[in-house]
Amino acid sequence: MLPSAPAHAFSLPGAVAGKRIIILGAGLAGMTAAYELTKLGYSCTVLEARDRIGGRCWSVRKGSTQQEVSNPTQTSQLDDGLYFNAGPSRIPHHHQLTLHYCRELGVPIEIYNNVNEGAYHFSEGNGALSNKKIRIREVHNDMRGYVTEMLAKAIDQHALDVSMSTEDVSKIIEYLRAEGGLDADKLYKASARRGYVEAPGAGDKPGKIADPHTLADLLQSGLLAPDFYNVAEYTYELQMTMFQAKGGMDNIAKALEKKLPGIIKTQAVVSSIQNVENGVKVKYAVKGVAQELTADACICTLPLPVLSNIDHNFSSDVSRAVDFVPYIQTGKIGLQFKRRFWEEDENIFGGITHTNNDLTQIFYPSNDYLGKKGVLIGYYNFNDKAKKVGALTLKEREQLALEKGSLIHPQYKNEFETSFSVSWHLTPYSLGGWALYTGDTRQSLYKAFAKPDRQVYFAGEHTTYLNAWMAGAFESARKTVADVHARFTEQRLQYPSSGKSGG
Structure with missing residues (x-):
């Protein structure tokens, strides 16, 4: 019916x-x-x-207040017009009913840039690539190259326990060369896929491509750990295209x-x-x-x-x-900066930087590009990390976000203005994320x-x-x-x- x-x-x-x-x-x-x-x-x-x-569908704006069970009331000092989504921030393109209600209720939406190969992976540790910000595209393309090269070699040596015709082998090798960016000898060499150390330009400027990170360095630095690979391109709900309500999810x-x-x-x-x-x-x-x-x-x-x-x-x-x-323990902190240095200095427009420390993730805003000021989500963490950070005072949370975030973005020190943090498991009438x-x-x-x-x-x-x-x-x-x-x-x-x- x-x-x-x-x-x-x-x-x-x-x-x-x-x-x-x-x-x-x-x-x-x-x-x-x-x-x-x-x-x-x-x-x-x-x-x-x-x-x-x-x-929990809440956007923090100027004047927003929050009273947690273990901290004094905080009042947001964000500038007029700035905000961050303390709760849900993304709408998958296949969540048809959410999009339907946006349409029926007259709520305009805009693209949410959830996948950005120009953001970073940052792994604290003792490896050669540890404690360095590595562009996501470098990690992804180097690993695609190394893995496809190994698989191509295994196929050439008939080392796979798989029955394939000569035609099938040829098709798989063709795919692997395309997927991994392998050369004619089926070897992985760095290409423009992973970016440039010197950008191409006019005249005698062909651009300079850096050497790939070695497989050993990628492994030893922890950049292949689950902290970095539970990410958007593999998760159904986080695959592009994604949307957000214009002006705040609330x-x-x-x-x-x-x-x-x-x-x-x-x-x-x-x-x-x-x-x-x-x-x-x-x-x-x-x-x-x-x-x-x-x-x-x-x-x-x-x-x-x-x-x-x-x-x-x-x-x-x-x-x-x-x-x-x-219910999951989870928390976010919004950090307002006086300029959008991630765009101006590092060409990061939306997307997420992933870490293995207590920040877990840094979210870059997918709105007001090229604006003067902006609000980052300075951490979005879960479970034990969220419990640890939630137990801190409001000032200590801010200090943690600034200290760890400065390892990735040294601009934090000079550009930071104000913060607002939310621990959902400590928030009355919620007592958890989901x-x-x-x-x-x-x-x-x-x-x-x-x-x-x-x-x-x-x-x-x-x-x-x-x-x-x-x-x-x-x-x-x-x-x-x-x-x-x-x-x-x-x-x-x-x-x-x-x-x-x-x-």
């Missing part, structure tokens, strides 16, 4: 009147659910504990908020969720004043570490899942959220296979809206699958 593809305006048959729905959380999932339900005639109330909407959340006038209550801290006969009762407080709401159903989009601390009468399966699904599942917990804990617990339904990235992505919020909201609407219209509707990641 539903159209076959999800990337379109949501259209469910039937309308209702007089049904009340409480939605917990004004992140993308909660607001999308409210947006779609109100179209169908439901009366919705969205309760949000923060004093802002958007949840513009998507703001556009949803505009569609919900009078529906969202901020600073509403929920303390209890109770299934009652034929409905739901939710207790909450606004600035310390206790209040209570009843409704026909509830959609809970709260992150599970937050929900775990709220009184409820869920079934044992759901309660166990709420308590035992872990849900983490294993193969086993997908078969047990995850399934607890696939169906309602009496009158309480669940949505959010933790109820999808699109964890950490805005797509998860949108996909889950649509599925849950379809389930709620089926309940109250007594129709057996089935949420469609497009057979691809459509968020």
Whole structure:
């Protein structure tokens, strides 16, 4: 009864009147659910504990504030017009539903440059190439050359335990020569692929190509470790083309908020969720004043570490899942600089520098190219590194980002102006970046959220296979809206699958 593809305006048959729905959380999932339900005639109330909407879809701007559990309140001193995305910053081209809502809500998008061969790999260590910034294109092309050369030699020597015809061998060798940039003798020599030490120009300036790094140096310097190869060209969700909301990813959340006038209550801290006969009762407080709401159903989009601390009468399966699904520890810091030295001095326009130290990644902005000032994401780290950095004071985080970042960009010292850091696992009403599942917990804990617990339904990235992505919020909201609407219209509707990641 539903159209076959999800990337379109949501259209469910039937309308209702007089049904009340409480939605917990004004992140993308909660607001999308409210947006779609109100179209169908439901009366919705969205309760949000923060004093802002958007949840983890948050762009830090001038005046933004953050209160973590172990640090004083910080207020952003970024210049007017500058920002960085503290939460999601990228939209894959195949997340159709995310792009659909940008289109439907009138949120302009622009290209996000996620893959930049001109950014760096930086490995702290004792190898010949350690403690040096190496252009990504140098590492990638040298390794392609060495590996394809070895494979070509093995084929020539019939050292592969593979039965191939002479024609097949010829085709594979042709491919290897093209892929690795091998010469006529099937040997790897440096080429323009890896860049120039002297750029070509007019007149007698053919350009000068540097010798390749040796395979031994690449290996010993740790540049082939997972720190550097869990990167975009190998990861489905990070392959180009990618997009971002123009002016900040929170513009998507703001556009949803505009569609919900009078529906969202901020600073509403929920303390209890109770299934009652034929409905739901939710207790909450606004600035310390206790209040209570009843409704026909509830959609809970709260992150599970937050929900775990709220009184409820869920079934044992759901309660166990709420308590035992872990969330990743992760953090970012935005660093404002008085000039865009990465563009002016080093020709880096967007993309990511990867390190094996506590920074993990440095993100270069994919907006306002050639502008006067800019904001780098000075670190984006996870797990133990995020835990270690998150335990620092705000000033210590800044000092760490500047100290380690200066090893790559010595311009930091003279160009830095201000910073703002976010540790999501220490942020109230989030308490983590996104849900983490294993193969086993997908078969047990995850399934607890696939169906309602009496009158309480669940949505959010933790109820999808699109964890950490805005797509998860949108996909889950649509599925849950379809389930709620089926309940109250007594129709057996089935949420469609497009057979691809459509968020």
